[in-house]
Amino acid sequence: MKLSYRYEQTSARLQLEGLPDVSIGQGEQVLGILTSWQLTLAGRPELEGKREHLLALIQVVLPYARHLVSDVPRAFGSATSPVAIEPKGPGHRLLLRSSQPDTEPLDLQLDDAELADLVRCLDQARLDWRVQLPLALPEAQPLKRRELLVRVPLAQRLAAPIVGAAAVALTASLALMVPPPRPTPPPGASTAPTTPAEPPANGPR
Amino acid sequence: MPEDTTSTLPAASRPTSGPASAHAMPLPRRGLERLDLLLLCVEALDLNGGEAMIWMSEQLGFATLFPNRVELWKRRCTNPLRRATRRGQLEPLESDALIRILCAMAERLYPLLRQLLSSNEPESVTAERWGLFQARLADLVAERLNLRRGGVQRLLHAEQGHQLARQLVRALSLSAGVGGFERLRASLLDAPA
Numbered sequence: 001m002k003l004s005y006r007y008e009q010t011s012a013r014l015q016l017e018g019l020p021d022v023s024i025g026q027g028e029q030v031l032g033i034l035t036s037w038q039l040t041l042a043g044r045p046e047l048e049g050k051r052e053h054l055l056a057l058i059q060v061v062l063p064y065a066r067h068l069v070s071d072v073p074r075a076f077g078s079a080t081s082p083v084a085i086e087p088k089g090p091g092h093r094l095l096l097r098s099s100q101p102d103t104e105p106l107d108l109q110l111d112d113a114e115l116a117d118l119v120r121c122l123d124q125a126r127l128d129w130r131v132q133l134p135l136a137l138p139e140a141q142p143l144k145r146r147e148l149l150v151r152v153p154l155a156q157r158l159a160a161p162i163v164g165a166a167a168v169a170l171t172a173s174l175a176l177m178v179p180p181p182r183p184t185p186p187p188g189a190s191t192a193p194t195t196p197a198e199p200p201a202n203g204p205r
Numbered sequence: 206m207p208e209d210t211t212s213t214l215p216a217a218s219r220p221t222s223g224p225a226s227a228h229a230m231p232l233p234r235r236g237l238e239r240l241d242l243l244l245l246c247v248e249a250l251d252l253n254g255g256e257a258m259i260w261m262s263e264q265l266g267f268a269t270l271f272p273n274r275v276e277l278w279k280r281r282c283t284n285p286l287r288r289a290t291r292r293g294q295l296e297p298l299e300s301d302a303l304i305r306i307l308c309a310m311a312e313r314l315y316p317l318l319r320q321l322l323s324s325n326e327p328e329s330v331t332a333e334r335w336g337l338f339q340a341r342l343a344d345l346v347a348e349r350l351n352l353r354r355g356g357v358q359r360l361l362h363a364e365q366g367h368q369l370a371r372q373l374v375r376a377l378s379l380s381a382g383v384g385g386f387e388r389l390r391a392s393l394l395d396a397p398a
Contacts, residue, residue: 010319062384069376069392091324113323116315116378123384140391148395 003031005131007124009117011042014125016054021132032132041118044108047096049082051133056083058122058135064092065119066140072151091115231294234285236393238356240303241284243380245349246373247310249342250317254310261309267302286350286357304390311381318378322371339370 007014014037021032037054039047060077064085067074077084077095084095092115096106110118126135149157232240248254255274262271271277280299282291295303311318320326321334343361350357359365380389 065379066388066391069379069388070395071372071376111322111324112375112378113319113325116319116322116375116381119379119384120382123382127383140387142391142394142396145396 001028002035003029003130005031005125005128007121007128009120011114012117012121013040014038014121015040016125016131018133026132029130030132031130034133039118039121041108041110041114045106047106049099053082053099055135056081058126058137059083060085061094061115061118061122062126062137065115067143068115070143070148070151072143072148074150230394231297232300232393233395233397235397236300236395237284237295238286239376240300240307240393241281241287242360243307243373243377244281244303244310245345246342246370246377247307247314249338249345250314251310252341257310257313258306261306261313262302265302265305265309267306270299270302284350286354288349288351290351300393301390304393305386307377308380308385308389311377311385315378315381318374318381321374322378335367335370338374339367342370 002017002019004015004017006016016031016034017036018031018034020026020028020030024032026032034051034054036048037051039057041047056077060081060083064073064076073087075084075086080097082097082099084097086093086095088109091109091111094108094110096108098105125131126137244258247258251257258277259271259274262268262277271280279291280295280303281287282289283293283295284290321331321338323331343366346357346360350360352358352361360369376389376392379385
């Protein structure tokens with residue numbers, strides 16, 4: 001029996017079609033074999049593909065959204081991966097590369113609301129108990145300090161080390177300007193003659 | 206309005222992968238600040254937001270953690286930016302409960318968040334909505350937060366304030382829905398920059 005599940009938001013609609021995998025005892029309502037999927041973004045051409053393409057979309061869009069929540073937007077997806085996303089202007093650029101030869105990649109510009117709709121659709125499909133496909137992502141993790149550095153402006157990031165280095169240099173140069181102390185004679189040596197005494201030339205004979 | 210196949214309020218805030226608090230860490234200082242700021246945004250979007258949070262807390266089964274509004278208020282006052290801040294950290298169980306309430310409120314307010322973020326709405330209408338939202342947020346910030354703190358002054362700044370408010374609204378929109386809790390909790394646990 002063919003199954004079809006649809007996840008809809010205002011500007012995005014994701015439809016999954018498939019069958020239960022009866023060989024592993026899945027129930028009638030469980031979609032275990034994906035035969036096709038369609039993603040419709042309002043005002044854009046309909047997208048479809050294989051399971052790998054859907055997985056690539058999830059693996060790129062959801063981590064991107066995770067970074068956006070922390071206000072650290074950065075590009076996801078390599079130059080050869082079927083899906084890539086990056087911040088562009090006030091919105092987001094979603095690039096979909098076809099596996100067909102000589103086909104130009106589809107370049108979509110999404111605003112924040114459209115991205116949120118897409119993320120909600122993907123989340124709903126991924127976390128739907130009726131969809132038993134390997135669409136899981138690793139659990140979202142807190143970002144490390146070095147990943148958050150882009151949030152701090154470069155000038156602010158460099159201010160502390162520059163001021164520190166300048167302070168060390170200033171202290172060192174001031175220290176060099178102080179004259180070294182003169183060597184002091186050892187105690188008790190001030191009264192002793194420094195050269196051996198010679199008899200006077202016109203002394204008594 | 207298209208039908209949302211899975212999003213009823215309690216379902217949207219239901220844990221998606223086991224007990225969240227089992228491996229949770231306490232929120233760092235910045236996480237506490239952001240959590241309270243996001244709750245302030247919810248109050249700015251919903252005039253009855255304070256009452257709605259109490260109702261939502263009961264709906265989600267947190268009546269034992271926050272038996273009344275004073276207890277909820279006390280937990281929010283762990284935000285170091287508050288005028289009357291409370292020392293100490295939130296227990297992971299309490300912070301998870303607050304995040305779930307926030308995500309459920311974001312789900313409830315999602316149509317409003319979407320309107321604010323959409324570029325397809327008429328510009329004048331969007332500008333008016335942002336103006337109204339920012340005025341309410343500024344009132345709440347001035348009333349409850351310590352105005353001598355740099356972070357609070359930035360929120361009230363004309364240009365930086367708009368940028369920060371937009372970031373908060375975007376974070377709220379991405380925290381709504383079934384996967385929002387995990388995303389937001391991970392974000393609030395980010396290392397200090």
